Amino acid sequence: MKIDVRLNGRDTAWEAPAGATLLAVLRDGGPNPARMISVKRGCETGDCGACTVLLDGQPVNSCVVAAGRAHGHEVTTLEGLAADPLMISLQKALVDHAGVQCGYCSPGMLISLYHLLRECRAAGVRPDDHAIREALSGNLCRCTGYVKPVAAAAAVAAALEAVQAAAPGKGTVAS
Numbered sequence: 092m093k094i095d096v097r098l099n100g101r102d103t104a105w106e107a108p109a110g111a112t113l114l115a116v117l118r119d120g121g122p123n124p125a126r127m128i129s130v131k132r133g134c135e136t137g138d139c140g141a142c143t144v145l146l147d148g149q150p151v152n153s154c155v156v157a158a159g160r161a162h163g164h165e166v167t168t169l170e171g172l173a174a175d176p177l178m179i180s181l182q183k184a185l186v187d188h189a190g191v192q193c194g195y196c197s198p199g200m201l202i203s204l205y206h207l208l209r210e211c212r213a214a215g216v217r218p219d220d221h222a223i224r225e226a227l228s229g230n231l232c233r234c235t236g237y238v239k240p241v242a243a244a245a246a247v248a249a250a251l252e253a254v255q256a257a258a259p260g261k262g263t264v265a266s
């Protein structure tokens with residue numbers, strides 16, 4: 092099956108066996124040059140969030156999305172956000188708040204948090220802790236837990252709010 096996808100801002104053509112998941116194509120590459128190793132293989136049942144990527148800007152568990160679903164669509168992995176200032180801020184905050192131990196869950200968490208903060212920034216609002224926890228509810232961590240990643244995201248959200256302080260329509264997300 093031929094799949095034309097915009098991967099991390101580049102038009103890409105994949106050859107994938109029928110039934111292949113988006114995770115398999117992104118992670119393993121096969122005949123494709125993808126090899127997006129930030130996309131982690133965890134449960135493969137849609138429960139842990141280790142494989143989270145953005146599909147047309149929305150977080151999805153790539154292990155339960157058929158690769159063919161990406162045909163004609165845009166897929167973004169952590170690799171594609173390496174130079175994004177918001178993602179850089181999130182990564183730094185996660186490290187500064189000791190929110191990383193083995194790091195296996197971190198790419199998925201970062202994608203979920205990036206989506207939340209980008210949406211909130213566009214709306215001119217700051218997510219509260221509950222909204223951050225909601226955003227992370229599909230990302231399981233066996234090591235650090237959730238207090239530190241939530242604190243890291245809250246710190247970035249506060250910094251964004253400070254930048255947007257003069258913007259109209261500012262508020263706090265009611266979640």
Ligand code: FES
Nearest residue numbers: 133134135140154
């Ligand atoms: S590997 Fe996809 S949700 Fe766990």
Ligand code: FES
Nearest residue numbers: 193196232233234
């Ligand atoms: S830091 Fe190890 S699974 Fe989250």
